[in-house]
Amino acid sequence: MPLPITRDESSKPKRKIPDxxxxxxxxxxxxxxxxxxxxxxxxxxxExxxxxxxxxxxxITYLLRVTFRAFDEKKYHVLTNEIGSHIDRNNNFSNDIAIFDKTVLTADKVNRKYTDVPPKLVIEIDTEADTSELTGFGYVYKKSKKLLDFGVERIIWIMINTQTVTVMEPGRDWQVREWNTDIELMPGHTFNIARYLDEEGIVVE
Structure with missing residues (x-):
C-alpha cells in the first residue's frame, strides 16, 4: 500500500514582512x-x-522640559521624535530623547541620515518594539548594552507597567528605582515621575 504524501510545513515560504x-x-x-x-x-x-x-x-513632554532646563542649548542638541542611531552595519536603533554634545554631533553631521555618533544621554519611555522573540528585559538589556558600548554615557529607561526607572552607566551596576523617587538627570537636575503625574491629576492604572 503506498504511503500517503505528507507536506513538510517547514518548507513553506515564510510570509514577507514589509520593511x-x-x-x-x-x-x-x-x-x-x-x-x-x-x-x-x-x-x-x-498609523x-x-x-x-x-x-x-x-x-516625553515633561522630560523634555526638564532636559531643556538642564542642558545649555548652545552646547547640546536635545533631539526627540524617535531619533535614529546608527551603531554599525548590523544595529540601527531609535531613541525617544537623545542629548548630543555639539562637539560630537557637529553641524556637518546633521543630515537626512541616522546619527552615527553616540549621544551623551538617552531617555526611553517603554518601547514600541515587538519583543516576542526576546523577553522584554532581554531586549532592554541588549539594546542598552550596545548603546553603552557605542559610547553613550547614561541611559534612563522608564517603564510604565512597573512604574520604575532604570539608570544605566558604563562600568557601574544598573540601578532600578520606583518612579516616585527623585532621579538625577545630571548633577543638580532631577525629575520625579510620580510627583509630576500627581500634580497633573493623572492616575496610572
Missing part, C-alpha cells in the same frame, strides 16, 4: 513594531501601531 514595519535592527535582524501582526492581518493600520499613547506623550 516599513521594521522598528529597529539588532544584530542584523529586524525588530518589528509592536502590533505589526495586526497590520499584516489588516485589523489595524500602520495605529506607530503612534505613542497619550501617557507616553505627556511624559
Amino acid at each position: 516599513h514595519l521594521i522598528y529597529e535592527v539588532m544584530d542584523g535582524k529586524p525588530i518589528y513594531y509592536r502590533g505589526y501582526q495586526s497590520v499584516l492581518n489588516k485589523s489595524k493600520t500602520l 495605529d501601531i506607530m503612534g505613542c499613547s497619550s501617557l507616553q506623550a505627556v511624559l
Whole structure:
C-alpha cells in the first residue's frame, strides 16, 4: 500500500514582512513594531501601531522640559521624535530623547541620515518594539548594552507597567528605582515621575 504524501510545513515560504514595519535592527535582524501582526492581518493600520499613547506623550513632554532646563542649548542638541542611531552595519536603533554634545554631533553631521555618533544621554519611555522573540528585559538589556558600548554615557529607561526607572552607566551596576523617587538627570537636575503625574491629576492604572 503506498504511503500517503505528507507536506513538510517547514518548507513553506515564510510570509514577507514589509520593511516599513521594521522598528529597529539588532544584530542584523529586524525588530518589528509592536502590533505589526495586526497590520499584516489588516485589523489595524500602520498609523495605529506607530503612534505613542497619550501617557507616553505627556511624559516625553515633561522630560523634555526638564532636559531643556538642564542642558545649555548652545552646547547640546536635545533631539526627540524617535531619533535614529546608527551603531554599525548590523544595529540601527531609535531613541525617544537623545542629548548630543555639539562637539560630537557637529553641524556637518546633521543630515537626512541616522546619527552615527553616540549621544551623551538617552531617555526611553517603554518601547514600541515587538519583543516576542526576546523577553522584554532581554531586549532592554541588549539594546542598552550596545548603546553603552557605542559610547553613550547614561541611559534612563522608564517603564510604565512597573512604574520604575532604570539608570544605566558604563562600568557601574544598573540601578532600578520606583518612579516616585527623585532621579538625577545630571548633577543638580532631577525629575520625579510620580510627583509630576500627581500634580497633573493623572492616575496610572
